[in-house]
């Protein structure tokens with residue numbers, strides 16, 4: 001997943017803030033968070049951080065997704 005840490009706007013490398021887990025592009029002055037898409041409906045899934053493991057839930061398909069059946073992307077914070 002490391003190859004995803006590239007600014008979708010300018011292509012520069014994003015700097016991860018280890019305390020918030022957010023990604024920052026200093027060139028664009030934008031902040032991104034990692035989000036996930038359902039492989040079936042291509043809608044954003046909810047990321048549920050359970051103790052120790054991360055789970056993903058698609059509200060559209062109404063099912064729990066495994067890490068293998070989602071696609072990560074960087075979403076701009078507004």
Ligand SMILES: [Zn+2]
Pocket residue numbers: 007008009010011012025026027028029
């Ligand atoms: Zn940028």
Ligand SMILES: [Zn+2]
Pocket residue numbers: 038039040041042043058059060061062
């Ligand atoms: Zn879905």
